[in-house]
């Protein structure tokens with residue numbers, strides 16, 4: 327979906343020395359500036375840095391030729407060929423990017439919320455202005471998954487993209503798993519170490535990952551999906567005991583972002599239903615997803631012809647994200663220099679599928695109950711009335727009778743059917759807390 331339209335005339339000449347203006351001099355912005363200044367043999371020249379209250383941001387390691395400013399008009403009227411947006415947020419960012427494109431500049435942005443919300447409109451504007459907009463750092467930081475899907479795998483017909491897109495959740499789940507600590511303790515430690523924000527809602531509740539998944543679904547599956555249409559479920563109910571049970575099943579638990587065209591695209595049948603969800607799930611210990619530790623990211627793309635391709639690495643951090651930004655700048659500069667006309671020609675038309683979270687899988691139901699005789703019988707009755715088959719029942723020994731955790735796994739069935747059964751189950755009086763329901767992928 328990345329728009330790659332050649333800018334012509336003056337820009338093609340200027341690309342010999344490609345001028346770059348930075349909007350935002352924070353974690354990613356200062357790393358981008360460092361790479362641009364330290365790396366030799368590129369034709370990239372940092373000309374402007376914009377930030378609010380810019381005086382407190384000035385550093386002595388940038389060349390004196392760099393102009394520092396607080397005014398967007400200084401950038402728009404400058405000789406910058408490429409504007410790099412690393413401020414974050416939607417306002418005034420969206421407006422400034424539109425104005426940069428309209429004034430004839432190409433744009434690189436690392437802003438996932440912006441790309442997820444306004445990507446198609448901005449790409450369309452870039453196309454009309456014969457400019458480019460790239461956003462490689464917006465998903466999985468330094469992992470080149472956007473260019474990998476858009477270019478490297480363009481020859482395949484991808485039908486599934488799944489992965490671990492949020493380093494904060496992965497760090498917290500890894501800590502619960504390896505140290506056997508409660509969720510709240512793992513979150514507090516992640517906040518102390520700077521792996522989680524003071525307000526962690528966006529990460530924990532899956533909102534950050536679903537914005538990234540919407541971008542990947544557009545780039546890789548050519549599906550126009552609004553982030554809000556994707557199911558996002560929190561990891562906050564996961565407890566250390568869930569890792570013990572998951573391990574007994576040969577699995578672990580990760581926050582998994584999953585987008586899959588339900589009918590495989592083919593000349594005969596275009597897939598028009600997309601399963602898309604971000605949720606904690608059980609993954610097999612032999613899967614590459616199970617081996618993603620700490621704040622790493624991993625994306626697996628599956629295609630009709632090429633099978634699985636795995637992208638992995640640092641999903642966050644100033645330097646990894648800056649590498650993705652500078653790679654995007656170089657891609658634009660190269661296309662200017664070669665004076666080639668690269669277009670989205672050959673890319674399949676974008677689909678607008680129905681989005682569903684109702685995939686048929688096996689399921690993990692973990693209960694915390696006040697023990698008394700007949701509990702399993704009551705649960706089995708409701709499940710069988712809903713047409714759901716139990717696969718196994720597991721119970722950890724020596725747990726207090728007042729807070730007894732036990733597990734029921736279900737044979738493959740649709741998630742909506744299980745949710746229907748859980749509406750009845752969660753009102754049963756022996757439950758200490760609502761049942762934890764995870765898909766087994």
Ligand SMILES: NC(=O)c1ccc[n+]([C@@H]2O[C@H](COP(=O)([O-])OP(=O)(O)OC[C@H]3O[C@@H](n4cnc5c(N)ncnc54)[C@H](OP(=O)(O)O)[C@@H]3O)[C@@H](O)[C@H]2O)c1
Nearest residue numbers: 350351352353354355377378412413414436437642643647
């Ligand atoms: N950090 C990462 O690991 C990472 C990875 C991938 C993508 N990203 C994305 O990259 C972008 C930047 O992230 P970051 O971590 O570098 O954020 P950051 O450290 O908060 O830096 C943002 C910079 O932009 C400035 N800024 C914000 N709004 C502004 C405005 N309206 N006018 C002028 N200056 C403004 C901030 O100034 P103040 O100093 O005044 O706040 C700050 O210097 C975000 O979209 C983020 O999602 C980040």
